[in-house]
Amino acid sequence: MSPTEANTNIAGVDPSDGLAVLEQRGSVAETFGIPLAVLAELTHRCPLQCPYCSNPVELERGGSELTTEEWKNVLTELAEIGVLQIHFSGGEPTARKDLVELVQHASDVGLYSNLITSAVLLTREKLSALADAGLCHVQISFQGNEPVLADRVAGFKGAHQKKIEVARWTRELDLPLTVNAVMHRQNLFQLPDIIQMALDMDADRLEVANVQYYGWALRNRAALMASVAQIEETSRIVEQAQARLKGTLEIDYVVPDYYALRPKKCMGGWGRQFFNISPAGKILPCHAAESITGLEFLSVRSNHSIAWIWQNSDAFNRYRGTGWMPEPCKSCEFREVDFGGCRCQAFALTGDAGNTDPACTLSPMHEQIFKLAEQEAAGGSNRFLYRNFAGGTLEMDGDNGA
Numbered sequence: 001m002s003p004t005e006a007n008t009n010i011a012g013v014d015p016s017d018g019l020a021v022l023e024q025r026g027s028v029a030e031t032f033g034i035p036l037a038v039l040a041e042l043t044h045r046c047p048l049q050c051p052y053c054s055n056p057v058e059l060e061r062g063g064s065e066l067t068t069e070e071w072k073n074v075l076t077e078l079a080e081i082g083v084l085q086i087h088f089s090g091g092e093p094t095a096r097k098d099l100v101e102l103v104q105h106a107s108d109v110g111l112y113s114n115l116i117t118s119a120v121l122l123t124r125e126k127l128s129a130l131a132d133a134g135l136c137h138v139q140i141s142f143q144g145n146e147p148v149l150a151d152r153v154a155g156f157k158g159a160h161q162k163k164i165e166v167a168r169w170t171r172e173l174d175l176p177l178t179v180n181a182v183m184h185r186q187n188l189f190q191l192p193d194i195i196q197m198a199l200d201m202d203a204d205r206l207e208v209a210n211v212q213y214y215g216w217a218l219r220n221r222a223a224l225m226a227s228v229a230q231i232e233e234t235s236r237i238v239e240q241a242q243a244r245l246k247g248t249l250e251i252d253y254v255v256p257d258y259y260a261l262r263p264k265k266c267m268g269g270w271g272r273q274f275f276n277i278s279p280a281g282k283i284l285p286c287h288a289a290e291s292i293t294g295l296e297f298l299s300v301r302s303n304h305s306i307a308w309i310w311q312n313s314d315a316f317n318r319y320r321g322t323g324w325m326p327e328p329c330k331s332c333e334f335r336e337v338d339f340g341g342c343r344c345q346a347f348a349l350t351g352d353a354g355n356t357d358p359a360c361t362l363s364p365m366h367e368q369i370f371k372l373a374e375q376e377a378a379g380g381s382n383r384f385l386y387r388n389f390a391g392g393t394l395e396m397d398g399d400n401g402a
């Protein structure tokens, strides 16, 4: 079934949801409006080795990265087709020597730019040059609220202290700051202090994101998986802080969907609201999509435009809408709410991206996977498999405090 057919059965479309209205109307080309924000993964190179890194396990080497001119052409094309925001990410985007030039080009073509960074490679001069080039926002990832645990998770000595310094420079340069904290079993106890740290840094926003389990995080699931009790406590802490700090610090919260009843609306639905561009220029429905084998993702180096790839390529259309869905999603009242959950998670845990996401309690595989997660939370080893180009390095025994 084509995505067009797939979407003719949408019932009761909310007229304020522009995309949904467009979807109900007609052809694929007319249907999926270009996303307003795009993630540009400039490189997979990164000095840190986070065990939950969302980059694919098969990292792309520097030699295959788009050149400066190719990225500039991409930015121009994105602006021309209606994209408004560009999020420079990685890997570590500051590992690219041409970052200032790319930010300047983004400004020149009218894109709002955000830098998502581990911060450890930045100097004050470099950050200042980025601000002068028109950088609009900085998002720094933190692994904890103090150096012992944070540096251990990052696999990089001195990382935490450097991040604190860069956060200070960011505010001194009057750039808005988001603190991004990825939470898991081994750092959840620090959450109240992380919230305080974000406040002390005068951050505008704090993203409390529980680890999502694909790629490197799936390899490290036994070392990262939190218990139900921990997640309940986390939700309570976040809710209290959200109420207490309203108007001072905006707190976004991503729940781990292993412990939810229904899966998250991953990426707003496959090929519906979002795409990202890999270091080698592939246009992807999400940053983990290349983990799904059997799909061909086209590149900006192909002879197709970005808009054509978004609207017409097989990889984007394969899981768009609801027509591809098996039972229980097919006849489920939530099918246009969560779009069946995450395709990458379905592939990683069931071997078929076309299955219902097993995070859903209605999936026949949910119970088996949930039980395993509970066992891992209770008895998993704390040793990390660090993310790197060599396929991962196991943490030295004794370094994990065990």
Ligand code: SF4
Pocket (backbone or CB within 6 Å): 046, 047, 048, 049, 050, 052, 053, 054, 055, 090, 091, 092, 117, 118, 141, 387
């Ligand atoms: S998650 Fe960690 S290792 Fe992965 S790109 Fe970000 S900072 Fe680097």
Ligand code: SF4
Pocket (backbone or CB within 6 Å): 262, 263, 328, 329, 330, 332, 333, 334, 335, 336, 338, 339, 340, 341, 356, 357, 360, 361, 362, 363
């Ligand atoms: S059955 Fe499918 S559509 Fe229904 S809640 Fe579960 S994942 Fe969502």
